[in-house]
Amino acid sequence: xxxxxxxxxxxxxxLSVAASAEAADKxxxxxxxxxxxxxxxxxxxxxxxxLAVEKALGDKVETAFLENVSEGPDADRAFERLAREGCNMIxxxxxxxxxxxxxxxxxxxxxxxxxxxxxxxxxxxxxxNARFYEGRYVLGQIAAKESKTGVAGYIVSFPIPExxxxxxxxxxxxxxxxxxxxxxxxxxxxxxxxxxxADAAKALFDQGADIIVQHTDSTAALQxxxxxxxxxxxxxxxxIKFAPNAQLTSLTDEWGPYYVSRVQAALDGTWKPDxxxxxxxxxxxxxxxxxxxxxxxxxxxxxxxxxxxxxWNPFTGPVAKQDGTEWLxxxxxxxDGTLLGMNFYVKGVDDKLPQ
Amino acid sequence: xxxxVNILLTIATAATPLLIAAMGELVVERSGVLNLGxxxxxxxxxxxxxxxxxxxxxxxxGLLVAVAMGAVFSLLFAFMTLTLxxxxxxxxxxxxxxxxxxxxxxxxSFVGQPGERLPNLDIPGLTSIPVVGKLFxxxxxxxxxxxxxxxxxxxxxxRTRTGLTLRSIGDSHTSAHALxxxxxxYRYLAVVFGGACAGLAGGQLSLVYTPQWVxxxxxxxxxxxxxxxxxxxxxxxxxxxxxxxxxxVWIGQLHAQxxxxxxxxxxxxxxxxxxxxxxxxxxxxxxRLTMMNTPASLGQPFVPDR
Numbered sequence: 101x102x103x104x105x106x107x108x109x110x111x112x113x114x115l116s117v118a119a120s121a122e123a124a125d126k127x128x129x130x131x132x133x134x135x136x137x138x139x140x141x142x143x144x145x146x147x148x149x150x151l152a153v154e155k156a157l158g159d160k161v162e163t164a165f166l167e168n169v170s171e172g173p174d175a176d177r178a179f180e181r182l183a184r185e186g187c188n189m190i191x192x193x194x195x196x197x198x199x200x201x202x203x204x205x206x207x208x209x210x211x212x213x214x215x216x217x218x219x220x221x222x223x224x225x226x227x228x229n230a231r232f233y234e235g236r237y238v239l240g241q242i243a244a245k246e247s248k249t250g251v252a253g254y255i256v257s258f259p260i261p262e263x264x265x266x267x268x269x270x271x272x273x274x275x276x277x278x279x280x281x282x283x284x285x286x287x288x289x290x291x292x293x294x295x296x297x298a299d300a301a302k303a304l305f306d307q308g309a310d311i312i313v314q315h316t317d318s319t320a321a322l323q324x325x326x327x328x329x330x331x332x333x334x335x336x337x338x339x340i341k342f343a344p345n346a347q348l349t350s351l352t353d354e355w356g357p358y359y360v361s362r363v364q365a366a367l368d369g370t371w372k373p374d375x376x377x378x379x380x381x382x383x384x385x386x387x388x389x390x391x392x393x394x395x396x397x398x399x400x401x402x403x404x405x406x407x408x409x410x411x412w413n414p415f416t417g418p419v420a421k422q423d424g425t426e427w428l429x430x431x432x433x434x435x436d437g438t439l440l441g442m443n444f445y446v447k448g449v450d451d452k453l454p455q
Numbered sequence: 456x457x458x459x460v461n462i463l464l465t466i467a468t469a470a471t472p473l474l475i476a477a478m479g480e481l482v483v484e485r486s487g488v489l490n491l492g493x494x495x496x497x498x499x500x501x502x503x504x505x506x507x508x509x510x511x512x513x514x515x516x517g518l519l520v521a522v523a524m525g526a527v528f529s530l531l532f533a534f535m536t537l538t539l540x541x542x543x544x545x546x547x548x549x550x551x552x553x554x555x556x557x558x559x560x561x562x563x564s565f566v567g568q569p570g571e572r573l574p575n576l577d578i579p580g581l582t583s584i585p586v587v588g589k590l591f592x593x594x595x596x597x598x599x600x601x602x603x604x605x606x607x608x609x610x611x612x613x614r615t616r617t618g619l620t621l622r623s624i625g626d627s628h629t630s631a632h633a634l635x636x637x638x639x640x641y642r643y644l645a646v647v648f649g650g651a652c653a654g655l656a657g658g659q660l661s662l663v664y665t666p667q668w669v670x671x672x673x674x675x676x677x678x679x680x681x682x683x684x685x686x687x688x689x690x691x692x693x694x695x696x697x698x699x700x701x702x703x704v705w706i707g708q709l710h711a712q713x714x715x716x717x718x719x720x721x722x723x724x725x726x727x728x729x730x731x732x733x734x735x736x737x738x739x740x741x742x743r744l745t746m747m748n749t750p751a752s753l754g755q756p757f758v759p760d761r
Contacts, residue, residue, distance in 0.1 A: 137670075168670075284713045287720035289721060290674070292671070294660075294665040294669060295472075295665055295676070297665075298664060298665050299469055299706055299709055303712075306462065306710070309713075318665070323665060323666060323667065
């Protein structure tokens with residue numbers, strides 16, 4: 101009996117060694133999404149990035165993900181679970197994961213963490229983000245050219261810097277074409293509720309807006325624009341199929357190249373926490389083909405996108421804050437720190453920022 | 456005037472799924488069963504309706520499939536709670552969780568595909584009448600179904616013998632059983648009716664409200680429908696009123712924001728829920744009235760002694 105037991109113990113020990121040796125060859129990269137991967141928006145795009153990693157690195161990696169993780173305390177458990185399940189690298193893809201992820205990073209120093217759109221980092225937690233505002237400046241210019249009423253409707257989720265930055269950049273772009281351009285802003289307090297987004301779009305159109313911009317994830321608002329024979333911009337994914345006559349362009353994210361490079365770095369042992377902010381130039385921010393607009397507007401949009409990809413920053417002075425005080429002097433360029441913590445509007449935004 | 460009509464139309468579209476799902480749940484609860492799975496049945500209706508509409512190209516078939524989907528899904532709940540006498544609260548909650556997960560899995564291939572929208576009613580000569588034409592003769596078919604449903608349920612529960620029997624089961628299943636009424640058969644039918652209504656509400660979401668499929672697209676509407684039933688103290692016409700108040704407050708706050716009224720948007724967003732709390736407080740002040748309307752054996756499992 102005793103002999104049998106010893107034999108059993110040695111085999112299990114050998115087995116577990118074999119298992120861990122195999123695991124060591126493979127890198128396990130994991131993702132945490134705030135929405136469902138079927139949202140055809142933000143989380144969907146991140147998951148496309150994960151699939152790109154699987155495709156590019158094949159056998160060398162194993163991937164896993166948790167979707168629908170709510171921001172806040174729930175996220176604590178998500179990160180901890182992934183770290184305990186043997187993930188070597190974890191990507192937290194939403195702003196609200198910042199603190200939970202930092203906590204996990206301190207608790208699991210051997211795991212490599214990366215957080216999107218936040219500002220807190222650690223020795224084993226890097227930051228990455230995309231300069232969506234670059235694209236939003238172009239949207240602003242197109243809106244000002246294409247709008248007949250001179251009013252855009254802007255559907256937004258939560259008053260975080262990322263969103264405020266987008267509104268400001270959009271307005272600067274619009275004002276560069278039409279200084280009197282107005283945007284009506286509606287907060288729906290949700291990243292994802294198609295019904296609410298559709299209702300918000302209807303309310304905005306009813307009040308005289310004729311172009312819809314959104315910083316929420318579903319295609320609902322564009323479908324309303326299509327029904328009313330007006331225009332709008334897509335978000336996260338190319339939504340042209342939902343609004344063939346309404347979509348002017350779509351501000352899309354492409355995370356694949358970045359994820360592949362980071363996972364490759366981890367495989368090579370060269371991974372270091374970094375703070376990168378990718379833009380149009382890096383291919384992380386893309387504008388879907390310009391459609392439903394005259395050629396001159398299209399040419400203007402393309403020229404602006406090119407100018408930005410060559411290094412010009414939409415937040416270049418002179419820019420005044422909402423109350424009229426000076427923010428950027430003539431020729432002054434906003435630094436990234438200010439942009440990432442942006443909590444004020446620029447001049448001409450017709451809304452009170454919820455605090 | 457144009458804007459007022461548009462606002463009313465928007466309110467109707469927002470209120471319709473709440474009204475339909477709540478009306479179904481009202482019948483279920485009147486029979487003494489508490490089904491917390493409304494959200495799950497609704498999302499199953501949404502995915503089934505979208506899928507069928509997308510694959511066949513006919514939103515009408517989609518709507519039928521949505522109804523069937525909700526009904527079939529509710530059978531699972533009925534079997535568990537009625538035949539096996541499991542805990543209704545736990546079973547209902549798991550039905551919601553199951554529905555949310557299962558619909559996401561079933562709908563994977565529908566993500567990112569534009570769907571079919573049910574056409575609005577268009578009666579020559581009537582729909583083009585200014586103001587009233589669009590409101591009364593130009594809405595989507597599900598809107599008319601929801602109004603007909605309210606009338607039918609109100610009539611059934613309070614004007615027919617079967618309705619009376621159903622209510623008596625909800626008040627005391629043991630007495631009803633002693634009188635020889637087939638309690639479980641009534642409850643099965645009520646639960647399936649509730650499921651069909653939730654499925655129809657889901658179909659409205661993916662075929663009228665926002666013709667698309669995305670995971671979690673019901674976004675909590677099933678829970679609001681559940682709250683509406685209590686809000687309405689189990690009376691059909693009050694459910695209608697509640698659904699429209701809810702819709703009006705919600706759409707109203709969007710317009711207030713777009714208009715630039717400087718009120719914090721978080722407060723505006725919570726207004727519909729605040730309204731629910733206020734009404735509940737007002738209703739519960741009259742204890743006797745509340746007691747009279749609440750089905751007395753709500754949520755209690757019934758095991759017939761043979």
